[in-house]
Amino acid sequence: MSRNLFKAKQYATSKVYRSRPQELKGSEEEKPNVPQGIMTKCSGCGNVIYTKLLMKNYKMCECGFYFKVSANERLAMILDENTFVEIDPQLTTRDPLNFPGYGDKLIKTQTQTGLVDGLVTGKGLIFGLPTYIGVMDASFFMGSMGTAIGEKLARMFEKATEEHLPVIVYTASGGARMQEGIFSLMQMVKVSAAVAKHSEAGLLYITVLTNPTTGGVTASFAMLGDIILAEPGALIGFAGPRVIEQTIGQKLPEGFQRSEFLLEHGFVDKIVTRDKQKDTIGLLIKLHYKEEERIVWT
Amino acid sequence: MDLTPWEKVKLARMPIRPTGLDYIEWIFKGFVELHGDRLYSEDRAIVGGLAFFDDIPVTIIAQQKGRNTKENIARNFSMPHPEGYRKALRLMKQAEKFSRPVICFIDTPGAFCGIGAEERGQGEAIATNLAEMMMLRTPIISVVISEGGSGGALALGVADKVYMLEHAIYSILSPEGFASILYKDSTKAESAANDMKLTAQDLYKFGVIDNIIPEPLGGAHNDFEFVTGKVRDVISSDLKELMSLSIDEMLESRYKKFRNM
Numbered sequence: 001m002s003r004n005l006f007k008a009k010q011y012a013t014s015k016v017y018r019s020r021p022q023e024l025k026g027s028e029e030e031k032p033n034v035p036q037g038i039m040t041k042c043s044g045c046g047n048v049i050y051t052k053l054l055m056k057n058y059k060m061c062e063c064g065f066y067f068k069v070s071a072n073e074r075l076a077m078i079l080d081e082n083t084f085v086e087i088d089p090q091l092t093t094r095d096p097l098n099f100p101g102y103g104d105k106l107i108k109t110q111t112q113t114g115l116v117d118g119l120v121t122g123k124g125l126i127f128g129l130p131t132y133i134g135v136m137d138a139s140f141f142m143g144s145m146g147t148a149i150g151e152k153l154a155r156m157f158e159k160a161t162e163e164h165l166p167v168i169v170y171t172a173s174g175g176a177r178m179q180e181g182i183f184s185l186m187q188m189v190k191v192s193a194a195v196a197k198h199s200e201a202g203l204l205y206i207t208v209l210t211n212p213t214t215g216g217v218t219a220s221f222a223m224l225g226d227i228i229l230a231e232p233g234a235l236i237g238f239a240g241p242r243v244i245e246q247t248i249g250q251k252l253p254e255g256f257q258r259s260e261f262l263l264e265h266g267f268v269d270k271i272v273t274r275d276k277q278k279d280t281i282g283l284l285i286k287l288h289y290k291e292e293e294r295i296v297w298t
Numbered sequence: 299m300d301l302t303p304w305e306k307v308k309l310a311r312m313p314i315r316p317t318g319l320d321y322i323e324w325i326f327k328g329f330v331e332l333h334g335d336r337l338y339s340e341d342r343a344i345v346g347g348l349a350f351f352d353d354i355p356v357t358i359i360a361q362q363k364g365r366n367t368k369e370n371i372a373r374n375f376s377m378p379h380p381e382g383y384r385k386a387l388r389l390m391k392q393a394e395k396f397s398r399p400v401i402c403f404i405d406t407p408g409a410f411c412g413i414g415a416e417e418r419g420q421g422e423a424i425a426t427n428l429a430e431m432m433m434l435r436t437p438i439i440s441v442v443i444s445e446g447g448s449g450g451a452l453a454l455g456v457a458d459k460v461y462m463l464e465h466a467i468y469s470i471l472s473p474e475g476f477a478s479i480l481y482k483d484s485t486k487a488e489s490a491a492n493d494m495k496l497t498a499q500d501l502y503k504f505g506v507i508d509n510i511i512p513e514p515l516g517g518a519h520n521d522f523e524f525v526t527g528k529v530r531d532v533i534s535s536d537l538k539e540l541m542s543l544s545i546d547e548m549l550e551s552r553y554k555k556f557r558n559m
Binding site for chain 2: 096097099100154176178179181182183184185186187188189190192193194195196197199200215216218219220221222223224237238239243244247248252253256257265266267
């Protein structure tokens, strides 16, 4: 199959130059790993990897570290080539609280990231089968959910219900968008309601939890999938680890709130590495596909 | 006398303020408390049970703060664990089975943050309540009596009618938590309370709640008979209205209410 072309069998890595002063090294490591250069440094093992090879290997390092993936990169990894049709690309927040400084910060973040908000939604094909898909992008306000994300998700679920199509959502979120206050909270109900209607119509909803999935996103649509998948090692929880440590006054155990922890406690169906996600999701959609409800793809 | 948002935060948290069980005792008759989620344990941060409202059997679910330190410890300061939300859902599904309306009293700083709460799926418990309450085929009325903290409050707040007491607050996070996240300084809670728009008056203006239930001068504890009289009036007229609708009409308007937010 053509998709095997994208599975890199080899990695090109070299040791990073390690004799820098500590303080300089620290500040350099905080810089985001934007893979625009020829080489990209892994924050997990410190090795430097050819960016092209990294992309072919689904942005996974051989050490097991997962690089951040933008919404567009994610769509390219999951959907058949050139099949994605975006919906509501320009939908943005109306800053419902008129929160001090928020409007300016939004414009700045939109300019910096090239995104309108932290979620891309649309329709596409996976191995020829149509599906709706929403992908959160944690580079926009930490993927926090405000009214724009809530509205886009609700519209997508409503369209999917009308058209009898499955929905896949990739979550990546620090939780609720603080600057939109109570309206952010209400998005949890709005999206959960649209998910419930889609579910009532007997349609498939798959969530893929990626690093990090926390707060109001965990406590709404992330945990409502018929099937819940997760990327290895992703932080998934309701409260963030720092808040829990402050509340209970003790250190949290190793691996707490990671995908493997959730699997062990029964809250995740399956952990799937990035290179296997398209195969797994494609198979799950096929297992739920009803020929008599076939939608003619235009 | 207009209180500032921060004064309302402090008033809403006063230990003297009436709690869920006080409302149950004053408004309903023949309350029978029912315990446990049938899955893991009993969470005393949420009280649930059956009672008569006038002649109508109803299911009541209330987040319960303690009226003293000892009770507060037993009730975990009204911060529920997942089993609290699962007990609430069990009782709501039971209400649906027996066609009883559900009345919720919301009063929590938030869902509990701790190791056990995460291990047992706090996020999953809240998410499930949101989706299930939206589809529950019986009327739901929710009243925020003091503090409506975050997803922990919302998990009892998906209702056909949502009210707040005049000095209650309802917000995405506590003002302290909000200040700590956005201003990196939890002592800026007072200015956070201003920016957050968390008063009943703000939320009514936004259309997030259906109405405000008035309190006497100084707060609900000063004349509880007055307050419970007002709550009783609201429940009484809402039940008449909701029970006159077909269930499908009611669910359609419940969906639209939150869809438009």
